[in-house]
Amino acid sequence: MSERIVSSDLNISENNNEIKLRPTSFTEYIGQEKVVANIEIMVQSSNIRQQAMDHTLLSGPPGLGKTSLAMIIAKELNSELHIISGPAIEKKGDIAAILTNLNARDVLFIDEIHRMNISLEEILYSAMEDYRLDIVMGQGPSARTMQIDIAPFTLIGATTRSGLLSNPLRDRFVAHLHFDFYAAKDIKTIIANNSSKLKLQIDDTALDKMSKCSRGTPRVANRILKRVRDYALVNKTENIGSEEVNKSLALMDIDCAGLDRMDRKIMEVIHDYYNGGPVGIEALCATLGEDRNTIEDVFEPYLLKEGYLLRTPRGREISTKAIHHLSKTIGGKKFITSKSKAHQQTTFL
Numbered sequence: 027m028s029e030r031i032v033s034s035d036l037n038i039s040e041n042n043n044e045i046k047l048r049p050t051s052f053t054e055y056i057g058q059e060k061v062v063a064n065i066e067i068m069v070q071s072s073n074i075r076q077q078a079m080d081h082t083l084l085s086g087p088p089g090l091g092k093t094s095l096a097m098i099i100a101k102e103l104n105s106e107l108h109i110i111s112g113p114a115i116e117k118k119g120d121i122a123a124i125l126t127n128l129n130a131r132d133v134l135f136i137d138e139i140h141r142m143n144i145s146l147e148e149i150l151y152s153a154m155e156d157y158r159l160d161i162v163m164g165q166g167p168s169a170r171t172m173q174i175d176i177a178p179f180t181l182i183g184a185t186t187r188s189g190l191l192s193n194p195l196r197d198r199f200v201a202h203l204h205f206d207f208y209a210a211k212d213i214k215t216i217i218a219n220n221s222s223k224l225k226l227q228i229d230d231t232a233l234d235k236m237s238k239c240s241r242g243t244p245r246v247a248n249r250i251l252k253r254v255r256d257y258a259l260v261n262k263t264e265n266i267g268s269e270e271v272n273k274s275l276a277l278m279d280i281d282c283a284g285l286d287r288m289d290r291k292i293m294e295v296i297h298d299y300y301n302g303g304p305v306g307i308e309a310l311c312a313t314l315g316e317d318r319n320t321i322e323d324v325f326e327p328y329l330l331k332e333g334y335l336l337r338t339p340r341g342r343e344i345s346t347k348a349i350h351h352l353s354k355t356i357g358g359k360k361f362i363t364s365k366s367k368a369h370q371q372t373t374f375l
Contacts (some may be wrong), residue, residue, distance in 0.1 A: 041238050047220045047248055048094045055098060056219070057092065057212035057244075061203045067096065069102045073352075078178040079103060081198065085188040086205030087327070089245030092184040093137065099182065100133040108134045112141040121149050121169065122159055122174075130177040136307045139183035140190040147195045154181055154198045207242030207331070211236075216244050217251055224256055228266040235271045239284040241328055246284075253278060281355050283332075288325055290355065293334060293348045302337070303343030310342060 049055040053067055065082070072079035079099070084092040093109070106129065115121050115136075136142070152160045159174040169308060183199065185191060197200075207218075214237035221228045227237075236254065240247035258266050259273040269313035279287045295313050296303050311318050316325075329335035335350040 041255075045225060049091075049098065050098065050101070052098060052102070054219070055091070055095065056209045058095075058205055059206060061095070061249050064201060064203060065099060068101060070129070072103060072180075073327040078281055079133075080200035081181040082184075082201040082203060083183045083185065083188065083191075083196065083199035084110070084203055084205065085185050087207065087242040087243070088186050090205040090207070091244055092205060093135070096133065096135040096182045096184070102136075103131060103180075105129075105131045105133050105180075108132060110134075112136055114185060115146055118146060118161075120340075121146055123160065125149075125153050125176050125179075126161060126174060128179045131175065131179070133180045133182060135182045135184065137184045139187070139195075140185040140187050144192060147192055150181070151194060151198060153173045159299050165230055208244065209242070213237040213240045213244065213247050214240065217247050220248060220251055223289040224255055226251075226258070226266060229256075229268075231265050232271045235275075235282075237266055237273060239280055239282065241284040246300055247301060250275070250278070250280070258289065273301045281351075285334075285351070285355075286331075289329060289334075290352065292321075292325055292329065293344050293352055296335075296342060297342045298350070298353065302349075304338050305343075306339030306341045 033113075034124075050063055055062055060090075061084075068079050068082070077196065086092065096109075102113060108140075110124065114374055124134065141161065147160065152158050157176050157178050159176060161172045162169055174351065181199075182192075188196065210277070214233050217233055217236050217240075218228070221233075231255075233250060236247065236250050240250060242251070254266060254271055254274045258264075258270050258279070260365065261270070292310075292314065295310065296305055299313055300309075307318055307321065311321055314321070326335060329348075331339060332347075334343055334351065336343040336345055
């Protein structure tokens with residue numbers, strides 16, 4: 027599968043480039059008002075008590091600002107931030123080494139914490155509750171437990187699938203905060219702020235256009251902003267307007283709803299080959315030439331969230347909204363819908 031502009035996953039090459047666009051304070055952080063309000067109270071309480079902030083679990087789709095918020099938390103606590111990815115922790119010794127090197131009130135941020143091995147999660151139980159490590163040394167009758175005290179710290183876990191965390195680990199987080207997709211007005215503000223950091227002049231209509239195509243995700247918005255910047259730079263355009271944005275989006279194959287070529291192809295295949303559905307996931311994957319995990323984890327979530335795709339017991343169907351969208355985006359084609367008692371059928375003229 028080729029790289030997608032509208033993918034909310036972070037590319038390795040983007041990591042350093044994103045740093046200068048990240049917010050650096052709570053006042054600069056746009057959106058997620060309830061999450062930020064809770065975090066601010068927890069940070070202020072921690073500073074007053076001069077104790078470690080409570081452990082916090084941040085859940086929600088990728089690209090919504092969980093890592094950025096963890097960076098702000100560490101800065102507001104005047105503490106050091108330690109970032110590690112869950113899959114990167116392979117042995118018990120790895121997590122033990124990390125925990126024993128923490129100073130008091132440090133923040134440990136574990137991204138994709140749901141992908142940690144269950145045996146590694148068990149080490150975190152005593153560390154989170156009692157600030158100690160219980161390590162078993164030896165095997166069989168001669169085995170013994172050694173306890174190592176560690177500095178009081180704050181664990182911030184980020185996950186896109188909180189249901190995959192074990193109940194004992196999830197219950198040890200004092201605060202469970204969920205990130206939702208951003209409203210278009212918040213995305214517009216984020217793009218405007220980041221365009222200033224990149225020293226770009228973008229008019230209001232162009233900002234509106236980009237915000238509506240960003241799928242409610244700041245990471246996607248930043249990606250589109252950078253591609254628009256590249257287009258304007260190559261064409262020596264100082265003031266970026268709707269025309270530059272439209273041409274940039276056309277080059278990226280992104281339409282007015284933020285759907286890319288593969289999103290539209292999924293809806294077209296269900297319409298053209300399966301009369302609008304329902305169609306089983308295996309048949310759909312075979313027709314598209316993609317594996318099941320890619321369809322379910324990469325392409326379907328946004329189509330389902332926006333109501334373009336319907337998942338039923340009999341299989342996938344496209345909605346009336348999807349057919350109307352295809353009618354607008356595919357020139358020279360007309361889509362007519364008709365409903366039967368069993369399911370919605372579509373006819374291609």
